Amino acid sequence: MKLGFEDANLHKGKILFSATDINFTYDKQPLWKKPLSFEIISGERIALKGSNGSGKTSLIKIILGKLTPQTGSVYKANKQAIYIDQEYSLLDDKLTVYEQAQQYNTGALQEHEIKIRLTWFLFDKEHWNKPCKALSGGERMRLLLCCLTISNTPPDIIVLDEPTNNLDIINTEILTTAVNQYKGTLIVVSHDAYFLEEIGINRSIELLKLS
C-alpha cells in the first residue's frame, strides 16, 4: 500500500528539544528519582519507557510545551508537533470521514484525489459519509494517518501514545507501514516491544519514579 507522507520540509540533525536537569512536581512531590537531561534531534525515533505512573504523559506534555518543569531548564524549537493518543481524539466526531480528510487538505488536492487517498487507507465509498464518531479504533487510526498524508505540511514531530492498544494485527501493520514512511521525528510510548522494533526505534528515554 502506498501511504505517501510528504517529507520535503523535514530536516535531520537539528536540536528540537533539550532538557537540562528537569523534574516535575505534582503536590510538592518530584516525579523522577533523578532530574532528567536529554536532547531530541530531528529524525530520531525515541521510545519513552517507564512503569505506570512514572511520568511518561507528563514528560510528553513538557516536550509539547504544555507543562513547564519546576526545576531545570528546557529549550524547544519552534516546530510543529502532534500528539496522537490511543483514542485518536484529534479526529472531529462531528465530521464525516470525507469532511475530516478535507480538513487536512492544505495542498488543495481535488475531491477525487482525496477519495483516492481514503481508498489507500481502506475507506471505500460506503465509508465517505460515515460520521467519525461511528468509526472503530482501527478505522480512527487509519483515518488520522490518511489525514496526515493528505496534508502537505506533515508535522516535524509525531508523538504516539500507546498506539497499538486498540488495534488488531491488520491495523497494526498499516500503522507500522505508515510510521516507517514518515521521515520526521518520532516519540513513542508503547509496551509493544515488537512494534517498537518494527518501527526502528533507535533510542530510549527511561523514566524512574521517585517512589
Ligand SMILES: Nc1ncnc2c1ncn2[C@@H]1O[C@H](COP(=O)(O)OP(=O)(O)OP(=O)(O)O)[C@@H](O)[C@H]1O
Ligand atoms: N494533574 C495531576 N495532579 C496530580 N498528580 C498528577 C496529575 N497528573 C498526573 N499526576 C500523577 O503523576 C504521576 C505521573 O503521571 P503520568 O500520567 O505522567 O504517568 P504515566 O507514566 O503516563 O502513567 P501511565 O503509564 O499509567 O499512563 C502519577 O502518579 C499521577 O497520578
